[in-house]
Amino acid sequence: xxxxxxxxxxxxxxxxxxxxxxxxxxxxxxxxxxxxxxxxxxxxxxxxxxxxxxxxxxxxxxxxxxxxxxxxxxxxxxxxxxxxxxxxxxxxxxxxxxxxxxxxxxxxxxxxxxxxxxxxxxxxxxxxxxxxxxxxxxxxxxxxxxxxxxxxxxxxxxxxxxxxxxxxxxxxxxxxxxxxxxxxxxxxxxxxxxxxxxxxxxxxxxxxxxxxxxxxxx
Numbered sequence: 001x002x003x004x005x006x007x008x009x010x011x012x013x014x015x016x017x018x019x020x021x022x023x024x025x026x027x028x029x030x031x032x033x034x035x036x037x038x039x040x041x042x043x044x045x046x047x048x049x050x051x052x053x054x055x056x057x058x059x060x061x062x063x064x065x066x067x068x069x070x071x072x073x074x075x076x077x078x079x080x081x082x083x084x085x086x087x088x089x090x091x092x093x094x095x096x097x098x099x100x101x102x103x104x105x106x107x108x109x110x111x112x113x114x115x116x117x118x119x120x121x122x123x124x125x126x127x128x129x130x131x132x133x134x135x136x137x138x139x140x141x142x143x144x145x146x147x148x149x150x151x152x153x154x155x156x157x158x159x160x161x162x163x164x165x166x167x168x169x170x171x172x173x174x175x176x177x178x179x180x181x182x183x184x185x186x187x188x189x190x191x192x193x194x195x196x197x198x199x200x201x202x203x204x205x206x207x208x209x210x211x212x213x214x215x216x217x218x
Contacts, residue, residue: 006055007055007056007078008055011052011055014044014052015075015078015079016079017042018042018052018053018071018075019072019075019076019079019081021038021041021042022068022071022072022075023072025068026068026069026072030068031064031067031068031069032064032065032066032067032068033065033066033068034046034065034066035047035049035050035053035065035066037065038066053066053071056071056074056075056078057074079108080109081107081108081109082109083109084109084111085109085110085111085148085149086110086111086113086145086146086147086148086149087105087110087111087112087113087147087148087149087150087151088112088113088114088115088116088138088141088142088147088149088150088151089112089114089115089116089150089151089153090116090117090135090138090150090151090152090153090154090162090165090166091116091117091152091153091154091155091162092115092116092117092119092122092125092127092132092153093117093122093153095153095177096115096117096151096153097127099151099153099177100112100115100127100128100130101127101128110149112128112130113130113145113147114130114133114138114141114145114147115127115130115131115132115133116132116133116134116135116137116138116141117132117133117134117135118134118135118136135162135165138165138166138169139165139168139169142166142169142170142171143169143170147171148171148172148173149171149172149173149174149175150166150171150173150174150175151174151175151177152166152174152175152176152177152178152182153177153178154178155178156178156179156180157180159176159178159180159182160182160183163176163182163183163184167184167185167188171188172188172189173188173189173190173191174188174189174190174191175191175193176190176191176192176193177193177195179192179194179195179196
């Protein structure tokens, strides 16, 4: 398997798209596929697909195309789906509960084992088999269970405080849903999930499409 340090970031960003499409092809019992057919499915050019996949090794078979199962397994390993990562959620409000009910963690190598909040009205409630615990117990829980990843779903004014708690407890990666800037040390992986950015991008695309339609009708 290639070292991910040698794979350009732009290709790493496309890997989840390859993963999803290859999984669909496998579910249809497809064994091989050409770059041209994969291009039609994914919307990438066939030349881009060939360049991307060449970073992972040789998966092609003359007159057949790419070995889908082999490519799927390799991309799964590169994405770290084959390694188990323990995960908790900080914040059990509506967003935290929605995250707790996500069914895709296991497939991607995550084991959700804890849900925390500071609200006495929420502590003790159960969501998707997880009982909400007092956030005061989070540091000990993280260390005892060697938790690597935490999803942060707290109000924005509590974001940095909660992040500091996680950092001081030995967490390695934070999946941040607070939509407010937080500071973390260089050795902490921070992935920001900004829904407002997505809504703005969608709105802009809709406006562009509306303008295109208006121009065509003139």
